[in-house]
Amino acid sequence: MTTSQDLLKKQAAEAALKYVEPNTIVGVGTGSTVNFFIDALATMKNDIEGAVSSSEESTKRLKAHGIEVVELNNVGNLPVYIDGADEIDEHLRMVKGGGGALTREKIIAAVADKFICIADESKVVGRLGNFPVPIEVIPMARSYVAREIVKLGGDPVWRQGFTTDNGNVILDIHNFDILDPVQLEQQLNSIVGVVTNGLFAKRGANKAIIASPAGLKFME
Numbered sequence: 291m292t293t294s295q296d297l298l299k300k301q302a303a304e305a306a307l308k309y310v311e312p313n314t315i316v317g318v319g320t321g322s323t324v325n326f327f328i329d330a331l332a333t334m335k336n337d338i339e340g341a342v343s344s345s346e347e348s349t350k351r352l353k354a355h356g357i358e359v360v361e362l363n364n365v366g367n368l369p370v371y372i373d374g375a376d377e378i379d380e381h382l383r384m385v386k387g388g389g390g391a392l393t394r395e396k397i398i399a400a401v402a403d404k405f406i407c408i409a410d411e412s413k414v415v416g417r418l419g420n421f422p423v424p425i426e427v428i429p430m431a432r433s434y435v436a437r438e439i440v441k442l443g444g445d446p447v448w449r450q451g452f453t454t455d456n457g458n459v460i461l462d463i464h465n466f467d468i469l470d471p472v473q474l475e476q477q478l479n480s481i482v483g484v485v486t487n488g489l490f491a492k493r494g495a496n497k498a499i500i501a502s503p504a505g506l507k508f509m510e
């Protein structure tokens with residue numbers, strides 16, 4: 291069943307097509323909004339050289355559409371990365387990783403010239419942190435990292451039964467009081483055993499396409 295939220299996600303995703311440059315590789319994120327983007331991208335698959343993918347899930351969908359998936363190490367230039375978010379604020383800082391693909395997403399975002407976030411209006415927040423911040427952790431460090439997170443004021447919850455594409459585990463951190471997202475992103479990264487955290491603050495999005503029943507809004 292297609293919900294009204296799905297329709298908004300689809301509208302934002304389709305609007306991102308115009309930022310895809312012909313004859314280039316496109317960076318592709320992960321999630322239900324990105325799935326709509328991949329379906330839309332298929333309509334111009336002969337105009338692009340291929341895609342780099344942030345997850346096994348997106349790779350599968352891209353390939354099903356006949357879009358070539360290229361290894362990031364073989365890509366020198368990535369003009370644009372399109373991805374969703376779990377939360378985005380007015381400075382285009384985000385919480386991501388609800389789907390658990392945060393590490394590969396952050397790597398591709400770092401390589402790309404431009405990060406374009408696609409989302410429905412429910413993702414726009416005044417302050418980040420209502421959505422639990424996911425952290426990808428090396429499995430043997432899970433308990434240690436959880437204790438360090440408690441010292442920082444968060445409540446870590448192990449996403450049991452979930453393994454990332456990189457073979458690691460996820461801790462979802464509830465109740466973080468995020469006053470300074472850039473500082474917290476750095477603090478979390480400095481805990482031994484943390485691979486990545488889902489705060490995309492230092493490198494936020496360059497543009498956001500937000501769909502609401504009133505129409506599309508472009509934030510930059």
Ligand SMILES: O=C(CO)[C@H](O)[C@H](O)COP(=O)(O)O
Nearest residue numbers: 321322323374387388389391
């Ligand atoms: O970060 C992500 C996956 O790791 C997604 O971008 C985020 O979870 C949003 O997903 P959706 O488009 O399904 O709401």
